[in-house]
Amino acid sequence: MKANASPDTIPPRGHEAKRISIMEAAGEVFCRESFAGANIDMIAAEAGVSRQTIYNHHGDKEKLFVAIVRDLTERCNAGIFATISTFPDQPKDLEADLIAFAVRMNRNCVCNRDGKFLRKLIQTEGERYPELFAEWREQGPGRTWPAIAARFARLAHAGFLDIDDPDVAARQFLALANAELQTTFMLGGTPDDDEVLQSATHGVRTFLRAFGKRQPAADAQKHSALAGA
Amino acid sequence: MKANASPDTIPPRGHEAKRISIMEAAGEVFCRESFAGANIDMIAAEAGVSRQTIYNHHGDKEKLFVAIVRDLTERCNAGIFATISTFPDQPKDLEADLIAFAVRMNRNCVCNRDGKFLRKLIQTEGERYPELFAEWREQGPGRTWPAIAARFARLAHAGFLDIDDPDVAARQFLALANAELQTTFMLGGTPDDDEVLQSATHGVRTFLRAFGKRQPAADAQKHSALAGA
DNA sequence: GACGAATTAGACAAGAGTGTCTAAATTTAT
DNA sequence: ATAAATTTAGACACTCTTGTCTAATTCGTC
Numbered sequence: 001m002k003a004n005a006s007p008d009t010i011p012p013r014g015h016e017a018k019r020i021s022i023m024e025a026a027g028e029v030f031c032r033e034s035f036a037g038a039n040i041d042m043i044a045a046e047a048g049v050s051r052q053t054i055y056n057h058h059g060d061k062e063k064l065f066v067a068i069v070r071d072l073t074e075r076c077n078a079g080i081f082a083t084i085s086t087f088p089d090q091p092k093d094l095e096a097d098l099i100a101f102a103v104r105m106n107r108n109c110v111c112n113r114d115g116k117f118l119r120k121l122i123q124t125e126g127e128r129y130p131e132l133f134a135e136w137r138e139q140g141p142g143r144t145w146p147a148i149a150a151r152f153a154r155l156a157h158a159g160f161l162d163i164d165d166p167d168v169a170a171r172q173f174l175a176l177a178n179a180e181l182q183t184t185f186m187l188g189g190t191p192d193d194d195e196v197l198q199s200a201t202h203g204v205r206t207f208l209r210a211f212g213k214r215q216p217a218a219d220a221q222k223h224s225a226l227a228g229a
Numbered sequence: 230m231k232a233n234a235s236p237d238t239i240p241p242r243g244h245e246a247k248r249i250s251i252m253e254a255a256g257e258v259f260c261r262e263s264f265a266g267a268n269i270d271m272i273a274a275e276a277g278v279s280r281q282t283i284y285n286h287h288g289d290k291e292k293l294f295v296a297i298v299r300d301l302t303e304r305c306n307a308g309i310f311a312t313i314s315t316f317p318d319q320p321k322d323l324e325a326d327l328i329a330f331a332v333r334m335n336r337n338c339v340c341n342r343d344g345k346f347l348r349k350l351i352q353t354e355g356e357r358y359p360e361l362f363a364e365w366r367e368q369g370p371g372r373t374w375p376a377i378a379a380r381f382a383r384l385a386h387a388g389f390l391d392i393d394d395p396d397v398a399a400r401q402f403l404a405l406a407n408a409e410l411q412t413t414f415m416l417g418g419t420p421d422d423d424e425v426l427q428s429a430t431h432g433v434r435t436f437l438r439a440f441g442k443r444q445p446a447a448d449a450q451k452h453s454a455l456a457g458a
Numbered sequence: 459g460a461c462g463a464a465t466t467a468g469a470c471a472a473g474a475g476t477g478t479c480t481a482a483a484t485t486t487a488t
Numbered sequence: 489a490t491a492a493a494t495t496t497a498g499a500c501a502c503t504c505t506t507g508t509c510t511a512a513t514t515c516g517t518c
Contacts, residue, residue, distance in 0.1 A: 015494080018494090018495085032356070033265065034263040034264075034265055034266065034353060035263075035266070036262065036263055036265040036266030037263065037264070037265030037266070039474085039475055039476085040475080040476070040477085041475080049495085049496090050495060050496045050497070051476095051477090051496090051497090052477095052478090052479095052495075052496065052497085053494080053495060053496075055476095055477065055478085056494080056495080060476080060477070061475095061476075061477090119415075120352065120353075122415055122416065123349065123352055123353070123415060123417070124263060124349075124352070124353050126415065126416040126417055127261070127416065127417045133416060137412070137416070141412050165431075168409070168431045168435075169435075171408045171409055171411075172405055172408045172431070172432070172435050174408075175404045175405060175407075175408035175411070176401055176404060176405065178404075179400045179401045179403075179404035180397070180400055182400075182404070183366070183370050186348075186351055186352060186355065187351065187355040187356065187362060187366070188352070188355055188356045202394075202397045202401070203401070206397075206398075206401050206439045206440075207439075209438070209439035209440070210435045210436075210438035210439040211435075211438070244463095244464075247464090247465085268504080268505060268506085269505080269506070269507085270505080278465085278466090279465060279466045279467070280466090280467090280506095280507090281465075281466065281467085281507095281508090281509095282464080282465060282466075284506095284507065284508085285464080285465080289506080289507070290505095290506075290507090
């Protein structure tokens with residue numbers, strides 16, 4: 001059946017290409033038109049594929065939708081964890097490093113294609129597929145918030161920050177980082193690099209005014225003289 | 230035609246009752262099902278009205294939708310300005326007063342029925358009706374952000390806060406105030422009073438750590454001893 | 459109680475979308 | 489080249505929805 005001369009269980013090749021372009025097109029269309037407003041012919045046209053092929057691959061519209069959301073959830077979480085792993089645990093310049101982190105977070109997880117799509121699909125159809133989005137909630141916010149909070153806790157413990165509740169601080173950090181992008185998000189727009197940087201810069205400055213060490217001792221005095229390593 | 234014995238231009242009574250229940254039901258259904266997913270029979274049933282009555286009142290589905298959004302926009306803006314007018318210009322207890330304001334803002338403008346509906350409709354259908362939502366943008370964020378910023382500027386000028394850019398501060402204030410409500414919003418939920426208070430309290434505390442006067446003079450020393458009036 | 463306006467239920471045509479089926483064309487690997 | 493699998497276009501039945509129409513009923517008012 002499936003065990004050919006090919007090395008592993010991967011099925012034929014052209015298949016996969018079709019599958020991918022269907023997934024991409026479907027994400028785009030579901031996102032733009034909502035589940036009810038999307039129709040299979042639209043997706044087929046956008047994917048450059050015949051309608052029947054979509055039915056061959058995914059069975060029906062609902063199964064296709066679920067597959068899309070699962071796929072997006074997975075990819076987004078991977079991206080978020082990859083970005084979290086770049087958190088500045090040993091910052092040279094705390095402000096600059098946190099700004100850069102906030103920019104990465106926004107660019108790679110919030111403003112990118114997958115992030116935008118997943119967010120919109122969750123908001124639009126979340127109530128209709130409770131268990132699907134419960135899954136997202138557990139895998140996403142349920143694991144990413146604590147991960148970020150742990151990084152901030154470590155930073156505080158190392159004496160770089162003055163934080164009472166790392167969970168609260170983590171949520172506020174991200175809220176501040178995209179405080180100025182909200183209106184753009186509302187209408188489905190994508191902030192450009194400049195807006196992202198602006199928002200991150202203002203957000204991190206405020207964050208540090210709130211949680212930065214007042215007069216650390218001697219070494220965390222920043223932004224006047226740069227003592228290179 | 231319309232000038233009966235009745236005092237002013239208000240048409241018959243039962244009419245208005247129907248109109249209102251149609252508007253309410255339509256808001257609910259459009260919001261729950263999205264424009265494409267909503268159907269007139271659903272709205273009619275939910276409004277306790279016959280399908281034909283909806284067509285009599287609003288012409289067609291699209292006109293009905295536009296009417297709903299216009300109505301929500303108007304009501305929401307009214308609510309926001311009413312709430313802004315309760316901003317603590319002469320705070321007795323800055324932290325407590327700002328928390329109370331943040332709670333009012335969230336409860337009356339963000340978490341209430343109209344706020345939830347308008348936000349979801351904008352996110353879901355915003356791209357499909359550019360001019361309708363441009364209108365919202367001008368009347369809403371375009372006028373409310375500056376209004377709030379002006380209040381913060383005044384507070385800063387009066388010596389209660391240490392703010393560089395009131396526009397940034399205003400956006401960050403609101404971002405902080407509902408930083409902890411985001412996940413709930415995502416799935417269409419409504420935060421309860423406790424969550425709102427928590428989020429506002431944490432948000433305002435952080436806001437004041439960032440923008441509060443460090444050592445004002447003698448009176449703003451809080452949260453250790455309570456000097457009753 | 460009677461009048462006119464508004465509402466109602468139901469039927470209706472027209473259109474759009476889903477999911478299935480078939481036979482031809484194309485791809486992939488042997 | 490040949491055989492198997494996949495894709496394709498098109499037709500199809502079926503369902504759902506929109507928006508119109510009609511005739512009967514209800515409502516508000518005088």
